[in-house]
Structures are given as structure tokens and as C-alpha cells.
Amino acid sequence: MLSCTAPTLKSRPTLLLTEKKNRLDEVAQLQEALDQLEAEKRELEEQAVVQAETCRQLTASNASLSAQSLSLADEITSATNAVRKQMETQLALAGSKLAKANAEIEAMRMSEQTQRVALLEELNAAQTENETLRAQLRKK
Numbered sequence: 001m002l003s004c005t006a007p008t009l010k011s012r013p014t015l016l017l018t019e020k021k022n023r024l025d026e027v028a029q030l031q032e033a034l035d036q037l038e039a040e041k042r043e044l045e046e047q048a049v050v051q052a053e054t055c056r057q058l059t060a061s062n063a064s065l066s067a068q069s070l071s072l073a074d075e076i077t078s079a080t081n082a083v084r085k086q087m088e089t090q091l092a093l094a095g096s097k098l099a100k101a102n103a104e105i106e107a108m109r110m111s112e113q114t115q116r117v118a119l120l121e122e123l124n125a126a127q128t129e130n131e132t133l134r135a136q137l138r139k140k
Contacts, residue, residue: 009133016126023119030108037101044094044101051094055087 058080 009130012126012130016123020119023115027112027115030112034105034108037105041098041101044098048091048094051087051091055084058083 061076
């Protein structure tokens with residue numbers, strides 16, 4: 001005997017459609033998050049190009065100033081090394097953020113795939129149950 005809280009055979013498709021809509025909404029939210037992460041990734045890549053160009057320009061300036069004076073060259077070398085270290089730190093941080101974003105993207109893809117499999121399994125189970133109930137009704 002079916003309990004009072006169990007969905008009726010008629011309400012089951014409605015519940016499944018509602019759950020499907022919820023899952024699709026969730027997938028849309030995940031896609032939106034993925035798009036945002038990709039935009040952030042592109043922005044980080046653009047910043048890395050700008051930082052690399054800045055580093056290249058600083059190195060060229062350092063070479064020019066080194067030729068003018070040894071004492072000035074020592075000061076510039078010291079400053080350039082500090083800037084380079086800061087740039088490398090920032091670049092490493094950007095690389096870390098990029099790796100994290102890629103890992104999150106992959107995790108979202110895996111989650112989405114898992115959800116799809118679960119939904120397909122649930123749909124299959126519902127169809128099997130539906131077929132079983134129809135067969136039982138036909139026997140009566």
C-alpha cells in the first residue's frame with residue numbers, strides 16, 4: 001500500500017519535471033560561474049602579458065643606466081631586483097589563481113557530469129517503475 005506522503009503516479013511526472021527544471025537551473029548557474037572564471041582567467045592572462053612587458057622594459061632601462069655609471073648601476077640593479085622579485089611573486093600568484101580556476105572548472109565539469117548520470121539513472125528507474133506498474137495494471 002502506498003503511504004500518504006508518497007507521490008501519486010499522476011504527480012510523479014510533475015515532480016520529475018520540477019526536479020529537472022531545478023537541475024537545469026543549477027547547471028545554468030554552474031555555467032554562469034564557469035563563464036565568470038574564464039573571464040577572470042583571460043583577465044589574469046592579460047595582466048601577465050602586461051607585467052611581462054613591464055619587466056622587459058625595466059630590464060632594458062637597467063642595461064642603459066648601467067653603462068652610464070657603476071654606482072648608479074648598483075642602485076638600479078638593486079631596485080630592479082626588488083621589482084623583478086615583486087613581479088615574479090605577482091606572476092606566481094596569478095599562475096596560482098589560474099591553476100585554481102582551472103581546477104574549479106574541472107571540478108564543475110565533473111560535478112555536472114555526475115549530476116547528469118544521476119539524473120539519467122533516476123529517469124531510468126522511474127521509467128522502469130512506470131513499466132512495472134503498467135504491467136501490473138494490465139494483469140488486473
